[in-house]
Amino acid sequence: MPIAAASLFRSLESCHTDSSPATNDAEVPRMEEPKKYLRGCSRHGQLYFTFGVIADIQYANKPDGLSGWKTMRYYSQSCLHFQDAIKQWNAKDIKPKFVLQLGDIIDSYNKRAGRSEESLEMVLSMTKVALMPFHHVWGNHEFYNFTREYLMDSKLNTTWLQDKQQKELEQSCGGTSDNKDYYAYHFCPHTKFRFIVVDTYDLNVISGEMSIEKHLKSLNLMESSQDKLNGFHLREFNGGMGQEQLAWLNDVLSYSDQNGEKVIIAGHIPIHPKAMRSACLAWNYDEILRTIYSHQCVVCYFAGHDHSGGYHRDSHGIHHVTMEGVIESPPGTNAFGTVFVYEDGLLLEGRGRVRDRFLPYDMGDTLGTSCLTCSGVSSKEG
């Protein structure tokens, strides 16, 4: 291991692990916060900006209890955790520029209880005190509760936060953001960074509102789920990205390649089989990865859906971070993060069940394919 990487490992070993309780912000000198994780390391370079990340709040007014997967879901805590996350983001000296809310903001139970709209209003009302905008991603529970048409007209559609130049960019690529039948957009909070919100339920068997081509492709994929070896993830609670969206993604990534931008993608479903522990994987993850791999600009993909969380750095140096779900975070814990975007990498500062990670951009062999975590564990492509 190169000397710089070895010393970085040592400096990180003193940090807390994912099993530690949430760090009290008051214990940390605010402006110095990120340095705590990078003591002795001068490789992170300039800090450009920060952003928040959170997944699977899954609010419902129902008692805590076991899910169908025999995992405990703390409905009584989900809004309290979300409120606490907003409070902590607001209190930061370096205010996150925005938050990525990775989907499943309310639980499917609301539909059965006839409370979808009021619960969505309830949970979104918490964001009114937030000092930063939220970019909302759509998950399976959005589609259990609402139609796509409803979602497109709802506060969960944050396309209005898209890059102002998106239309020009898409026109030059042969499409516009107005005629999409999927929910995806991009924005550019810094000259060298672009974020892309993708719709991993563009293909699905939950909503039923889609073109006949997409519907048939969805049904065909589900039919091939009989193949137990390759079809383990072809389940009704997953979905995929259609050809049109993949072509759009390809165009945006080409633009970012040309402009020397680094790209961070946010979607509900993980797209790498090694970044999840259950069957939570996009149906056509291989097609999505192929599209991403034909470009150099993508540095990280953030997902939710798998409440136990996951992480993998793939053979192309892309970090796949699956955020632990708020809904499965017991009282006294939480599950959210703040990402410090540095010149040399992303520092994920986890709270509660989310562990701290430094995610270096692809630097050739300098840091190998390791991701450095605060427990000193490295995760490598198998």
Ligand SMILES: Nc1ccn([C@@H]2O[C@H](COP(=O)(O)OP(=O)(O)OC[C@H](O)CO)[C@@H](O)[C@H]2O)c(=O)n1
């Ligand atoms: N053993 C099970 C449990 C549930 N299902 C069905 O799957 C659908 C979605 O379940 P749900 O737990 O609501 O989905 P989440 O998105 O909250 O969680 C996904 C991850 O597993 C969390 O780690 C629903 O229709 C259930 O009936 C099932 O088929 N088998």
